[in-house]
Amino acid sequence: MADLVHLTPARNARRVVRTGIAARSYGRSGGRGVYCMPVLPSFALTYQWTRELRRWKPGVLVAAHLRIPDDEPVTVGRYGTEPRQVTAAEAAAIVRDLADPRGYEVFVPRAVTPAEVRRVRQIPQGVGWRYQPDAHGRRPCACPACVQPGTPGSGKLRRAYPYDKRPTGKPQLMANLRAATKPGEIVQALYALYGRRWGGAEELAYLVEHPDQEVREVLADLLRNYRGHAAKVLRHRLAETGTHGADE
Template sequence: MAEFVHITTARAARRIERSGIAARSHGRAGGRGVYCMPVLPSFTLTYQWVRELRRWHPGVLVAVHLRLPDDQPVGVGRYGDTPREVTAAQAVAVVRGLEDPRGYEVFVPRAITTAEVRRVREVPQGVGWRYLPGAHGRRPCPCPACLSRGGYKVSRLRQRFPYDEPPRPKSELMARLRTATTADEIIDVLCALGRRRRGGAEELAYLADHPDQDVRDTLESILGAYRGREARRLRERLQVNG
């Protein structure tokens, strides 16, 4: 059996222990699945994604240890590159054989069952790299994907290295939200709405009763970027209802 680590939020981990990991992530070659990292002799390399993922996921992150069949088909490669299609055992061997495995990831093209979840453990929140491996001393990319709003010296960096692509207007995002038919489409729009203060949280209140737990969790998370009493009330309601 091949051993891997999946990084997620502490809140999601409680649900994972009950029902496994849903296939929510987009694969580089298409399809949905779960991203993870082989367990390596180095603690830092095993949990290298923690610091980078903290930029996108508020709160405490934890590590979910998985055990998959050796012959499970997976994709392995450096993020942004086209992955190699191999088995889980071969993916572990590939990553372990690298001189520098920073930035590598394994994509499992299916959900993870509860039987495959070994344990959930706490990890230091500052372990690993941020932005990209070896970023220290390199010119930063000022795009919204790399420098999130409100980060340390983000305003100063954007003045030095301007990024011309304007954010999508709220009217466009709300139109997409009204026509979204799947939970994944709704989550994509909510994440875009949460990248800056949008106001008008009452427009999202109907999603508090959405049957998909991931939609409700995403809604609770992005409401932190909203101002006003309605946003606070809606977030409290989601926290109470779980």
């Protein structure tokens, strides 16, 4: 059996143990699944993605330790490159034998069942690299894609390293959301709203009964940051649909 680690917000810990891990992420080869890292002899390399993922997932992260069959089809590769299709055992061996496995990831193209979750453990939040391996000493990129609005210290970073392109305003982001038709496009448009001013939840009401579960779950996660009565009503409606995270 191949031992893998998946990082997730601490608020999901009980759900992961109870129901497993949903296939929400998109792989580079298409399809949805779960991103993981093999368990390596080095603690720092095993949990190397912690600091980077905290830029996109606010709050404390925990590590879900998984065990999947050795012959399970997966992909492995460094982020931003075309991955290789191998078995889980081969992927773990490939990463383990690398001189520098920083930036590598394993993609399991399916959901993870509760029986495959061995445990969920707390981990230090300062492990790993940010932006990219060996980023220390390089001029940081202050564009909105690399530094989300609202990130602690982002204002100081942008003043020191100005970026010419102005971030997209919320009216345009809402227009992009309304124009999105496919579930994947809607999810990406919802993610773009993270870090913006959290008001006007009623504009998102039309997505509460969307047929795609991932759209509803991302919406529920986003609405936890919205203020006001309208956001509370939408969260309650999502909870009634059985959407994970709406009532947590």
